Amino acid sequence: MKKYFLMGIFAFLSSILAQSALAQTAEQxxxxxxxxxxxxxxxxxxxxxxxxxxxxxxWQQQADYVIDVTLDDDKQRIVASAKIKYYNNSPDSLTYLWIQLDQNRFAHDSNGQKANFASTKPKADYGILRQNLYQKTYDGGYKISAVTDSGGADLKYIINDTMMRIDLASPLRPGQKMNFAIDWSYNILDAKIIRARGGKEFFKEDGNYIYEIAQWFPRMAAYSDYDGWTNKQFLGNGEFTLEFGDYDVSITVPADHIVTATGTLQNPKDVLTSTQRDRLKKAKTAKTPVMIVTTEDAATKLDKRAKTTKTWRFKANNVRDFAFASSRKFLWDAQGYYQPENGKTVMAMSFYPEEGNPIWEKYSTQAIIHTLEVYNRYSLVYPYPVAISVNGPVGGMEYPMICFNGPRPTLDKKTGKKTYSRRTKYGLISVIIHEVGHNYFPMIVNSDERQxxxxxxxxxxxxxxxxxxxxxxxxxxxxxxxxxxxxxxxxxxxxxxxxxxxxxxxxxxxxxxxxxxxxxxxxxxxxxxxxxxxxxxxxxxxxxxxxxxxxxxxxxxxxxxxxxxxxxxxxxxxxxEHVDISLDNVRLFNVNTKDPEIEEVFKRVKDAERGITPARLADKERQMRTDRFPELLDFYNEHDKFTVTNKQRNKYTSLLKGLKDWQKDMLTVKSNIYLMDFSNKGGLVMPIFLEVSYADGSKEEIRMNAEIWRKNAKNVTRMLVTEKTVTSVTVDPYMETADTNLDNNYFPRRIEQSRFELIKGKKRRDMMKGFATKLKSDKDDDDKKDTTDEDK
Ligand SMILES: [Zn+2]
Structure with missing residues (x-):
């Protein structure tokens, strides 16, 4: 009974111990x-x-659109009507349809406006206040005038902020399609005041506009297997996801405008001169961009406003959206790019006002073609007939086949000369690559940016x-x-x-x-x-x-x-989490030979290396008692504690007898064994890359997988066996891993050289001196200090 009782206590205690050990492990x-x-x-x-x-x-849904749109240049308005054919390819019956009304984000009472928050700091850019005031007066958002079925009868609908629900009289069954129509209009916003993805830009020097028209028509919301109908309203950041479909769009504009859009122009004879059509033909096989509308061509139109209109018709197949741009200020250049991968030629084209030159005619079309060349290699072959870059008020935004890009040189009003910064030049090339690149992601690989x-x-x-x-x-x-x-x-x-x-x-x-x-x-x-x-x-x-x-x-x-x-x-x-891998220690070992004749000598040397304290050193000079009474010395004074005994020798001999030959060989290995201790301070597990420097001047790279952390994500030790002597070790020598703290990447640690800043104290304001200073006139403006930083 007693015995069992004790065993019980023991089992109980050991289970507590085991549990606490387990809890500790799980926590760490x-x-x-x-x-x-x-x-x-x-x-x-x-x-x-x-x-x-x-x-x-x-499966995925499909939506085809036939749209007639008029751009009213006098009122800067869009007036349009669309016939939409919606295909229900899902396995579900739909009792209603949802439609995106992105322009409603700019309506006074939109969710986007209601969710607008300010910085807590009582300061902002001038533009923020201007934008705030503009939003009060700008009458934005869609005016929907009709939603009808294919027979012309009104459909029941409700508008919920940036979305509209059309209720169906009978469900749209799997495999069915339906036709309906929407008429609408809206006022085009000033995209120079409100940062937007489309809008107008006014040039007060010549009184003309550039229009970049996007997210301008009621677009079918996505209905997907993972999210059902999109139910995230457009607040301004999460752009969109849409359905693919075919577009047939007729755009009516002042007769002297140049229009560019998603898709291929269907009626060039109606809207282009024969010279322009000839130039386009030449551009298709040209080695460099060809001007279709030159600076001179555009300049003649700027002060003569056409009273008549023209209709440009574009078709685009298998696209998820449609955008266009229109202006009488547009210059136009083009160059065909033959894609060896599919044997098709893509027309790369750029549209920009003279204000964009010299950088637009020099870089835009080249950057489009360069993008196609590189992206085709890494992802998929560009499937569309045109790729277009437009300069207007929008900083950078993508739509199928067409994108809007902002950078322009700066005009010095006094000298009339244009200059551009390094940032403007590379900013232009980069934004064009980026926005043309969006054709691949998400215009073709149709990921969901609302999410x-x-x-x-x-x-x-x-x-x-x-x-x-x-x-x-x-x-x-x-x-x-x-x-x-x-x-x-x-x-x-x-x-x-x-x-x-x-x-x-x-x-x-x-x-x-x-x-x-x-x-x-x-x-x-x-x-x-x-x-x-x-x-x-x-x-x-x-x-x-x-x-x-x-x-x-x-x-x-x-x-x-x-x-x-x-x-x-x-x-x-x-x-x-971030990456911060620290090399905490590098420890050197050699194999313990077990041979007392070697090991005791090693211990004696190590013992001597420990050094001698100043106090003991002072004692050395002193006469000792054993100096005066040598009879006090004995065996232990003759043999230090590292003296090898026969007992040790016998033990060594019997150890060797018990070892296999290969095990004996291991005891004679002379290599240096280094243990390198790493700790993961950032949390993110990553591979460990090392550069090891040796005393003979040579270097070695060691690359370890991230899986080295698989048993312990906080600390890990790596063994390095080498004939050589390590002098230093560097973690991530080529800065490949985004390691946030390089100080702990060196063993031994290094002293970094940097700059020590000296600061001059601020001068006190001398009001009397300021009061007596001469008041400047407008003409004195010349000696105004240029406070901009020089662009490097
Ligand atoms: Zn982007």
Whole structure:
């Protein structure tokens, strides 16, 4: 009984001990390599497979549009009517349809306005106040005048902010289609005052407008297998996702306007002169851009306003949106780009006012063609007949086949000369590459930006960087190299990449920079170019003209590369952890030979190395008692504690007898054994890359996988066996991993050289002196100080 009782107590105690040990382990170590599909990715189904491809029952809706639109140049208004054919390809019966009314964001009572918040600081740019005042007077938003069925009867509808629901008398069954029509108008906003994706720009010197018209018609909202109808209102950031379809659009404008749009011009004889048509024909096979409308052509029209109108008709197939631009100020150049991949020629074209030159005629069309060349190689072959870049009020925005790009040189009003900064030049080339690049993501690979901005901005920025790097040596890329994201990764106010578009903090870094650089790291330092490029291309091919979600991207990249990247997606896309790997220690060892004749000598040397304290040193000179009475000395004074005994020798001999030959060989290995201790201070698990320097002057690179952290994501030790002597070790010597703190990347630590700033104290205000200063007239303006920083 007693015995059992004790055993019981023991079992009880040991279970408590085991539990507390378990609790401790669980608290310290989380498996950063656990699978995403167990926790956060949606369960695969017949629409989306576990491999990341569209499933065998994948479906998506289709919407075709025939639109007549008039651009009223006097009132700067859009008046239009559309016939929409909607195809229900889903397995569901639909009792209502939802339609996007993005212009309603600019209505006075829009959700976007209601959700507008200000900075807590009592200061803002002049433009913010101007924008605020403009919004009070600008009568924005759609005026819907009719919603009718194919027979002309009114359809029941309700407008809910930037969306409209049409209620159907009978459900639209799977496989059915329906026709309906909408008439509407709206006032075009001044895109120089309100930052928008389309609008007007007024040139007071000649009294003309440039119009960039986008998100201008009621567009079918997306209905998808993962989200049903889009129910996220347009607040201003999360752009959109739409359905593919065919467009036939007739655009009526003043007769002296030049119009460019998504799609191919159907009636060039009605709207272009024979000279312009000849030039276009020549441009198709030209080696450099050809002017279709020259500076002189445009200049003659600027002060003679046409009283008549012309209608330009464009058709576009399999696009998810339609935009256009119109102005009498437009110059126009074009060059055909023959795509060897599909044997088709794409007309690359640019439209810009004279104000955009000299940089627009020099760079725009070249940048379009360059984008097609590079993106075709990495993703999919450009499928459309035209690729267009327009200069107007919009800083940078993409639509199928056409994009709007803002940068222009600066005109010195006194001298009449134009100059441009380095930032303007490269900003123009970069924004054109970026916006043309959006044709691939999300205009063709139709990801949902209302939900996930990074899916098009991040992927597109990644390819933009590759294209920029092929433009010229040392192109000043902005968010390409891992070190360029370090400050953001360290910052405290941030959210994971996998955050809805409207809630993202630090938009550019979160949705553009971080995903682009994460993919760069994946390509260059984790998968390697061959595996990455194959997988990325596979994703593009699988999802062109389809609608992928994040899991489809994550799964395809793993499925096609054969590499489990769940740890990478988890760390970079689902957390705000950063990379900071510290090399804490490098320890040197040699094999313990077990031979007492060797080991005791080693111990004696180590003991002597411990040094002698000043106090003991002083004692050395002193006469000792044993000096005076030598009879006090004995055996232990003759033999120090490292003296080898026969007992030790016998033990060694019997040890050797018990070892196999190869084990004996191991005891004689002379190599240096280094143990390198790393700690993960940032949280993000990443590969460890090392450069080891040796005493003989040679260097060695060691590359370890991220999986080195799989058992312990906080601390890990690596063994290095070498004949050589290590003098220093550097972690991430080529700065490949976005390591946020380089100080702890060196063993031994280094002293960094930098600059010590001296500051001059501010002068006190002398009111008496200021009062007596001469008052300047307007003419004295010349000696006004130029306070702008010189552009380097
Ligand atoms: Zn973009």
């Amino acid at each position: 170590l989380t498996d950063k390599f656990r699978q995403l599909s167990d926790e956060v990715l949606p369960t695969p189904n017949v629409y989306r497979t576990a491999s990341g491809a569209p499933g065998h029952k994948y 996930w901005t990074w899916m098009d901005e991040g992927l597109n920025s990644f390819l933009q960087n590759l294209a920029e790097e092929e433009w010229e040596t040392d192109y000043p890329t902005r968010r390409a190299e891992p070190y360029q994201i370090v400050n953001y990764m360290k910052s405290t106010k941030q959210v994971p990449i996998m955050t809805n578009s409207e809630s993202i903090l630090q938009f550019g870094n979160n949705a553009y920079g971080k995903p682009a650089i994460a993919l760069r790291i994946l390509r260059e330092s984790i998968l390697g170019r061959e595996l990455f490029d194959f997988a990325f291309r596979e994703y593009s091919q699988r999802w062109k003209f389809k609608r992928p979600t994040p899991s489809d991207f994550f799964r395809t990249m793993e499925d096609a590369s054969g590499v489990d990247l769940d740890w990478f997606w988890r760390g970079w896309f689902y957390t705000t």
